Amino acid sequence: MGYYTHKIALRWALISLLGRKLTSFILILSLTLAISVLFICSSIVSGFTKQVEHLTFGEFNRSLKITQNVIAGQDNGPPTLRDRAAIERTVQSVESTAGWTSEPVTMLTNTVKINTMIYGAIGDYRREIDADILVGRWLTDHEINNYNRLCLIGYELFLRSDEDVRVGQIIYIDNLSCRVIGIVGLPRSMMAREFSQSIITSLRNVEKYRSYENSDNQNLDWLTVYTKNYKNRHDLEINVDKLLRKMHSIPMKYISPYSYRDNALSKENIERHNSAFKQLIYVINGIIMLSVFITYAVMNIYSLKERRREFSIRLSIGGYPSDMVKQVAWEHTIISSFGSIGGLLFGMLGSLAASALGGWPIYLHWSSGFVAVLAGWFTSGCVCWWVAMSVSKTPPALASKP
């Protein structure tokens, strides 16, 4: 003689669920709702967090900005082109670098004269500008690394000039002619905003506008180093400082002549705000999930009351208490499976719909989805355990009471 198999228990669990369509539907719906709500909220929070970070920092959150440390005196620093080359060559995890100088200049077009800034760059300059080219084109790698009298105009400067600047037009910067090859659009991040109000050209071009005192062509106003991984930034700072100290023979016991503006520190502030926002959302989420799970438990208790006679009949016709547990476990497995799939599916669709309809930034947060699924299974498991224990203790004598 064999044993009552899981196959039969599964079949009876299915029949039982189909026989109680409304209850089963509400149970699946409650799990679906709980999981999808957490998934959608997490996706929205995640999307907003990423958007806030990007709006604030753009590419800066993976960068280290090296300037002269004014407290350390003038003996060493600011960083030089030689430092830049050494960092690129020596320090691991460096993705790219950009060296910058800036000068106040006067820009003269056909009709207007504007006092503004000119930024000269060398290397990977486009990341910091963090904008699209509106008209024309970017300076090529060759152009940015050489002298050529070509420049880009920031969008806000273009507006200040009463739109009197055209691509291909010659403008005069401190009386030196320069051809405009592109107008840069509005920056995506706050930290790139300074470029929008300025002229951008190659480092070599800016040297022409420098005063005699500043004319050391090796010096940079700042050097930006991009790391491959945001989490490496502290290591990067240590490695760069070690290298620069070695190059300039500065022992570790002296204060560093370089200042490292770690944008990640500001990022940590933003993260604190984001964390508070996330906590609020998760508390709301927790309340929603708890309510739904309580509904789930109550529905099961109510349903169990209705089914006590059925289980007593099953016990009287040859079922063991463990057979009842098997059937109940399968019922909950089916409900949890459909609830989980439904929750993830509706969560994903809901997130995409929120993004499409409300224009909300969404970043599908699968790990939260899976945490919600686990929470759903845990709740279902606890309720299942309670129901199974109750069912296995059902007095079979109830079968004789119609």
Next chain:
Amino acid sequence: MKDMIFGKNEILAASVISRSFESGDEDVIALDRIDLVFQSGTYVALCGPSGCGKSTLLNILGLLDEPSSGVLTLFGRPLNGFDHWDRAKLRREHFGYLFQDGGMIERLSVEENIAAPMLYRGINRGRFEARLDDLLNLFGLASKKRKSVSQLSMGERQRVGLARATIARPAIIVCDEPTASLDEYNSNIVSDYLRSLALDGVLVICATHDPIVYDKCDIVIRMSSGRII
């Protein structure tokens, strides 16, 4: 009342069985020191007015309930100290039940209800298919075997219940008011079949008010206020 026959075929015995229930602060005695011995192949009726303890005694004899005191003996083995698991095992091995309303599992079809005891026993469908068909034909249910039991009349439900109680060929069949909701025609079908089971060696114990049933019984036990009279 015919005399009870005691002998070597004794399979079930109740010795000084009592059962009381708590009702508020006081105990209500439903059964009071019952002594009974049952032999295989006997058709026994438990009669008496409502509330006399028939169903309580039947539940205890059918291992659906436990006595407050006294000893129940099955195949010469006292059941003292048997837990709910052991009782479930004995129910599976030796008992079949027929309840007043048929005791259907409402969401299952006719054939699934009848087959349920075999499936709980882990017997493959192929091994009892022929017996299932025989029972369906015997009770005129062949054309309705795939119907849900909730679509059946009371007489049909009772016939399904009877088929389910007997499919595993139990040694003891316990019936609680099996004909209470049936017309005369269906009552006769049920009672005749129970009679034939007894002739085949099955112990059939029925709690009943129905003369159609107890007229065909070997033994009629009359009860009043929890006692045999």
